[in-house]
Amino acid sequence: MSHFLQLLFTGIGIGAVYALVALGFVLIFRATNVVNFAQGEFSMVAAFLMVVCAVDLELPYWLSFLIALGGMALVGAIFNLGVYYPLRHRTFLPVIISTIGASIFLANTTLAIYGPQPQVLPGWFETPGFQVGPVYLDSQYLLIIAVTVVLVAFQYWFFEHTLLGKKLQATSQDKEMASLLGIPVARMIMITFIYSALIGGIAGILVAPILFVSIQMGSSIALKAFAATIIGGFGDVAGAIIGGVALGIIETFGAAYISVPYKDGFAFFVLILFLIFRPQGIFGERVAEKA
Amino acid sequence: MTITRRGFSAALAAGVAMPAVLREALGQSNTLKVGMVLPASGPAADSGKYALTGAKIALERVNKAGGVLSRQVELITEDDQTTNPGAVLAFSKLAAQPDIVAFIGSIRSTQNHAMAPDILKTAKPVCFGGTDPQLTKLGNPWLFRFRPNDSYSGRVIAAYGAETLAKKNWAIVHSTDAFGTSGGKALTDSLGKFGAKVVIDQGYPNQSQDFTAVVLAIKQSGADVIGSYFTFENDLGIFARQLRQLGVTVPWVGSPSITTATAIKLAGPALYGTFGVADYAEESSPEAKEFAGLYRKAASTEPDNFGSWTYDAIGVLCAAINKAGSTDPNKIRDAILATKGYKGAEGEYNFDQYGDGLHGYNIVRNEKGKVIFDKHIEFDD
Numbered sequence: 001m002s003h004f005l006q007l008l009f010t011g012i013g014i015g016a017v018y019a020l021v022a023l024g025f026v027l028i029f030r031a032t033n034v035v036n037f038a039q040g041e042f043s044m045v046a047a048f049l050m051v052v053c054a055v056d057l058e059l060p061y062w063l064s065f066l067i068a069l070g071g072m073a074l075v076g077a078i079f080n081l082g083v084y085y086p087l088r089h090r091t092f093l094p095v096i097i098s099t100i101g102a103s104i105f106l107a108n109t110t111l112a113i114y115g116p117q118p119q120v121l122p123g124w125f126e127t128p129g130f131q132v133g134p135v136y137l138d139s140q141y142l143l144i145i146a147v148t149v150v151l152v153a154f155q156y157w158f159f160e161h162t163l164l165g166k167k168l169q170a171t172s173q174d175k176e177m178a179s180l181l182g183i184p185v186a187r188m189i190m191i192t193f194i195y196s197a198l199i200g201g202i203a204g205i206l207v208a209p210i211l212f213v214s215i216q217m218g219s220s221i222a223l224k225a226f227a228a229t230i231i232g233g234f235g236d237v238a239g240a241i242i243g244g245v246a247l248g249i250i251e252t253f254g255a256a257y258i259s260v261p262y263k264d265g266f267a268f269f270v271l272i273l274f275l276i277f278r279p280q281g282i283f284g285e286r287v288a289e290k291a
Numbered sequence: 292m293t294i295t296r297r298g299f300s301a302a303l304a305a306g307v308a309m310p311a312v313l314r315e316a317l318g319q320s321n322t323l324k325v326g327m328v329l330p331a332s333g334p335a336a337d338s339g340k341y342a343l344t345g346a347k348i349a350l351e352r353v354n355k356a357g358g359v360l361s362r363q364v365e366l367i368t369e370d371d372q373t374t375n376p377g378a379v380l381a382f383s384k385l386a387a388q389p390d391i392v393a394f395i396g397s398i399r400s401t402q403n404h405a406m407a408p409d410i411l412k413t414a415k416p417v418c419f420g421g422t423d424p425q426l427t428k429l430g431n432p433w434l435f436r437f438r439p440n441d442s443y444s445g446r447v448i449a450a451y452g453a454e455t456l457a458k459k460n461w462a463i464v465h466s467t468d469a470f471g472t473s474g475g476k477a478l479t480d481s482l483g484k485f486g487a488k489v490v491i492d493q494g495y496p497n498q499s500q501d502f503t504a505v506v507l508a509i510k511q512s513g514a515d516v517i518g519s520y521f522t523f524e525n526d527l528g529i530f531a532r533q534l535r536q537l538g539v540t541v542p543w544v545g546s547p548s549i550t551t552a553t554a555i556k557l558a559g560p561a562l563y564g565t566f567g568v569a570d571y572a573e574e575s576s577p578e579a580k581e582f583a584g585l586y587r588k589a590a591s592t593e594p595d596n597f598g599s600w601t602y603d604a605i606g607v608l609c610a611a612i613n614k615a616g617s618t619d620p621n622k623i624r625d626a627i628l629a630t631k632g633y634k635g636a637e638g639e640y641n642f643d644q645y646g647d648g649l650h651g652y653n654i655v656r657n658e659k660g661k662v663i664f665d666k667h668i669e670f671d672d
């Protein structure tokens with residue numbers, strides 16, 4: 001039983017990271033109908049910004065966090081202007097290729113600037129964790145779970161109860177109609193990219209003390225987050241969260257009770273099952289081709 | 292004289308191309324080229340940087356002493372992207388340059404396996420650092436190993452854990468790639484000879500983000516010692532931290548990755564008190580100390596085996612070409628195989644018929660983040 005609880009805690013913690021990155025995927029997909037394959041690199045860039053501020057420059061942690069988020073807002077804005085905006089009238093394929101290119105560019109630019117050595121980022125709290133009965137609770141994982149819950153609640157409130165949120169929703173549902181109603185579509189998409197970069201950045205900063213900061217940290221998380229998005233239903237916020245957490249739990253328990261070497265296999269096995277039997281995901285609606 | 296458009300274009304093209312042509316022509320006659328496959332991107336990019344530093348230190352020393360066959364030696368590098376296809380591509384790019392006389396291969400066994408068929412076709416000596424014992428037994432005469440292979444590391448880990456530490460119930464944790472699998476097997480084979488048994492053998496995929504399942508399995512198995520073969524330091528770091536968090540405190544004897552500067556930095560206190568087999572240990576010989584001094588001058592990181600093996604490889608290779616008196620691949624091959632008693636940073640090189648240069652390992656322990664040399668164990672066979 002103690003092992004079960006320990007695995008459950010870790011599974012939810014890892015799953016929350018996937019969920020945060022998946023959230024970024026979903027937001028951009030809803031706003032632009034394309035998958036942003038550089039979402040994982042947002043996490044990596046933010047983690048490196050954090051290392052530069054908190055470790056190299058020895059700034060206070062909270063200040064470093066704010067600077068890193070400011071940097072990510074800038075990255076999101078430049079990303080929109082450079083990667084998405086020039087291709088906005090094209091089909092989804094050139095945009096996807098453009099995001100893949102951007103992902104390679106971000107990874108290699110960071111490599112060129114910072115060098116290849118993996119870095120250590122201290123956690124937010126002094127205490128690494130504490131023992132509750134038979135279960136060890138890593139304080140960083142607790143923080144990740146708490147932040148995920150808060151962000152999901154914020155997102156729900158923002159999209160359902162604020163005018164800006166509703167404008168963003170309208171933009172994602174039908175750009176032409178939104179534009180006719182006087183909603184500045186380009187600005188809405190800009191806000192979406194900035195918000196996604198911030199969420200991706202927060203995920204990266206939160207997970208960095210556990211997985212270390214390295215150039216490829218983003219891509220390995222993003223791959224799982226992408227799977228989580230499909231399992232949850234592409235374009236659905238609740239789906240991304242549940243898909244992410246489910247994936248974390250499945251792979252942790254799969255590793256413990258079936259096989260560690262095939263750990264990554266479980267995640268993608270579930271993904272394949274979903275693609276075959278329920279391609280719209282848990283929460284997705286079956287979309288008929290428009291006539 | 293009138294300047295025609297065609298004449299102008301031709302002159303411009305010639306002007307642009309001339310520096311490259313000259314460089315090619317002069318380079319051909321002046322320098323002796325050695326190709327090097329190393330990770331400049333991907334998960335092991337940091338180790339590539341250390342490997343290059345080690346090679347460059349050795350090169351500088353060789354060139355200062357007059358070079359090889361009265362020519363300066365030049366290193367031509369290609370990025371293997373830390374992947375097998377990347378390594379094959381990098382090697383084929385280098386192999387296509389006919390003036391490269393020999394190569395420095397990878398420290399990762401799996402990549403050397405991937406390159407081996409092309410190495411056989413190229414038929415020029417390749418010095419490598421991968422430790423899978425099979426690599427020098429593939430029937431490929433062009434592979435020369437500059438680190439002790441895992442049949443030795445397995446024996447040293449087993450000997451130290453089972454005899455010196457007197458622990459008989461082993462948990463073996465290893466990567467599921469070629470290096471980790473062969474290392475785990477070598478350790479299992481050796482433990483039998485010391486009357487110890489493996490209570491759990493746990494493979495894991497590289498770039499795992501979580502080791503909770505592995506740690507809990509070790510806890511449950513009742514193992515009183517851990518032997519490990521980790522390929523990447525970030526995996527090792529995550530495992531080490533989770534091991535301590537979940538309360539496992541049994542002794543741990545690891546393969547060389549546990550002693551590298553990156554692992555010690557990432558895992559921090561989680562590795563205090565662990566033991567490791569290390570092909571490079573600063574205190575093990577005067578040559579190792581000398582290398583450490585040179586390395587610290589050239590780089591901001593601590594010296595470790597990533598830099599020491601390439602340092603030795605360049606040293607032995609250049610000495611062998613000088614002795615061969617020619618760049619003929621067969622003559623260089625014979626000269627490397629004839630190398631006996633070469634004192635390098637990793638130890639004394641005595642090449643056997645298979646192309647293995649080293650036949651022993653150092654045991655080191657991590658004392659609050661400092662690597663302390665304990666003893667060297669050498670084998671005759």
